[in-house]
Each structure stands twice: as C-alpha cells, then as structure tokens.
Amino acid sequence: MSQLRVIVRVMVPEPNSDQRQMDRMKSIEWSRQLLENPDSWCIIDTETTGLKPRYSRIVEISIFSGRGEIVFDSLIDPGVPIPQEVAAIHGISDELVVGSPSMTQAWLELQEVTQDKLLLAYNSSFDRGMLFYEAIRNDLPKLKSDWDCVMVKYSAFVGIWNSRFGNYQYQKLPSAGHRSNIDCKVTLDLVRLMGESQS
Secondary structure (H helix, E strand, C coil): CCCCCCCCCCCCCCCCHHHHHHHHHHHHHHHHHHHHCHHHEEEEEEEECCCCCCCCCEEEEEEEECCCCEEEEEECECCCCCCHHHHHHHCCCCCCCCCCCEHHHHHHHHHHHHCCCEEEECCHHHHHHHHHHHHHHCCCCCCCCCEEEHHHHHHHHHCCEECCCCEECCCCCCCCCCCHHHHHHHHHHHHHHHHHCCC
C-alpha cells in the first residue's frame, strides 16, 4: 500500500521594519562578541569535488584564527578524480593535489587547531557536512567543535526578505575566489564589517 506524503509549508510573516532592525542588531552584537574574544573561534572553508557532502570529497581546507592568522591551509588528495567541470571553477585539478596529504593524514592537525574553538563558516551546513562524512568515510574521530553560520548572520544583517522560504535571503559570499583561503579571509572581513557597524 503506497503512502501519500504531504509537505506542509508554514508561512512565516514578513518582518516589519522594527523587527528587521532588531534582527540586524542581533547580527551586529553577535559579531561584536566574537571580535571581543578572537581566540575562542576560527573560520573554516573547504573546496570539494562536488556539492553533495555525503558523496563529495574535500580537495582543500583553510582555517583562519579570529585574529586573521592562517592556522591551517592545505590542498588535500581526495583519493578520487576531481571532475573537470568542478576543477574549472576552483582551479584545483588532479595534477595539483599530487603529493598533498590525504584527509586521514591531515586530520590530526585539523583536530589540534580546532580544539575548543567555535567553528564559523559561510554556509556552515555544507562545510560541517563535508567534514562529518569525511570522518565517517575514513573512520576518523568527528570534530567536537560547535559551529555557527556567518551566512545566516550576514543575511539578517543585509535584511532582504525571501517570502518564498520565509527567511532572510541568503547572500552570495562577496568577492568569493573559489579557493578556501580567499573565502576564509572574505568571511572574516564580513564578521568585522558587521561588528564595526554602528546600526
């Protein structure tokens, strides 16, 4: 007997100007608290073989401290061919990762630099998912850090409402370079931009 699956979408009312300003201020305060404690967090970004964390592999990881220092920056040999159409976007080819560490080889250092840190990423669900499935695939201990999403905070800061999905419209990462160290720097710049905003 087949089951009928019904998806109910709850309509979220568009916030008024006062609510938008309040949500913007929440993003500003969030950023200010981070900037007051730069040693408590870091920014992470990955480049991958595709957009599905369950099946894709990481080919590059960068991590910046809250002070803007590069604490990890490496190509990763994914152990599988990098699709040409993906390599055309981020510029990381099979030839470029030859001699780079595997995920298993890089994992211990990743654990060390992220220990006791809040991990921030632009679209954190993607990077978190990538690292989660890499840990499962390679029988590695999962990273124990908490995560937060700069994209969500920045979208509320910008304040453009998406009535279709009932949330603030996600913004593309400004000046994204499709390399993990560039994207980390731009993400850090956004945290600073929000934290230094007056209103």
